Amino acid sequence: MTDNTAVAVPFMEVNPELCKGCQLCIGVCPKSVIAISQKLNSASYHPAYYTGQDCTGCGLCFYACPEPGAIRVIKP
């Protein structure tokens, strides 16, 4: 996970262990900054991840994600 807290830019982060790889966040992201990882997590899903740039902190991915703790979005 990228540590963007120091710089005042919005970002999202995915807990790769809680993500079930449904990809619903990818479809709703207006900036297309979320992608699916090639790696498998311990539940054998391909988790989503933030590509690292241009997140606006809109939070749409958070609400599209069915998992309570998988996505976190910070908008400074």
Place this chain on the structure above:
Amino acid sequence: MKVFEKSPSFYQVFERKSGPAKEATHYCPGCGHGNAHKMIAEALEDLELTSKTVFISPVGCSVFAYYYFDCGNIQAAHGRAPAVATGVKRANPDSIVISYQGDGDLAAIGTAETIHAANRGENITVFFVNNAIYGMTGGQMAPTTMIGQRSATTPLGRVAGVHGNPIRMCEMLATLPAPTYIERVCIGDSKQIMKARKAVRKALQIQAEGKGYSFVEIVSPCPTGWKMDPVTARDWMTEEMLKVFPLGVYRDESGNREEGDWHRHYEGFDPAKVNPYLDRLKTSMTESEPVALKQDLNCKFAGFGGQGILTLGLFLSQIGMRAGQQVSWFPAYGPEMRGGTANCSVNLSSRRIGSPLVDEPNVLVVMNQPSLDAFEDSVVDGGTIIIDTTIVEGKPDGKRLNAVMIPATEIADQVGTPKIANVVVLGALAAATDAFTPEFCMETLRSVIKKKSLIEMNMEAFRKGYDFVKNS
């Protein structure tokens, strides 16, 4: 700074969940339940309602909602969540009560509870997750399954002429005058999700203000049940399901209803009026010393409905309880209120009773001819058989059994009414078995007979039955 993250209304770790992954839900990838849970948790937190919320989970995939929500939780029998919610809300009018149900639960087995809770205008909130299928049990057809949709029980697709049409609950409930707020939303694109969030919040707000019944239908994907990947499922839902289940507000009376109008608790309820009655029952059972039984009584009482057969069993049970014995009473009767046959099985024992059934009685009371034919042979050797000779013409095997012949109905009629033949029989039973003293039985009868004006007549009936046997 704005942070979107897991709501504090969820447990941080889902300790109740079995297996590993105690921070992830048990829902399938792309399941709408998670989204709905998040919306509810967020609204509860923002409205500061979490600590007084009672969440009623249904039967269905969301049966485990109590794994997740850090509030009061009850899991209801299939379809009965609105009935349970009604009870919780009326007993705790200050709580926030959420009935969370799927389509199989709410629109099939629980249709009656759903409609009547809405019709009463209970001040509860119902969240109806409609995914057009029975998810948990393996994708069977639900009442909301679409025409043509394949499911485990409609492998060729749902056909209206065979399986009926998808039920539209919002539209149905909106025909009722009582509900305050009814809206259908969906977990589709971002705009729809944001609308759904608002609806969830509004529904809870209406309850918090005591403005009455709120119902939010959340059209939701079930990728596993539909056999689609999560993205395809979401698209199919927004393209196909919304044709049958149009989104929108079907009722909004929140602006016209006064705050607190729809609290459904009873101001006039006065425990002082009820407690003396309950206390009388309690004290009458605990005041006296236990009375030892010479032997266990396994009784069968049989006759026509209306002769007081079941009440006779209850009287003897009360006497047994008051004597400190273990007691069971098990009635068997037809649908007729009068005239059918009825019997009951009563066990009195100093030990715990394993089964309330009495297949081989040691006391049989017979108050009509068919019962003599049906049950005489089942009585154990040396057992007691009490026969009302006013009605029964046949005679039992007097060698094998201790036969007590008593014209109970005739005696009762002389006392005042044939209806108390059962108490005459009770007197005869007490005399024939010597299980309890007549004084002890009569004292118990005094406290259990509801109509006080009839007590003396019952005392006389009991005494006559007792004396008849003792003097014969």
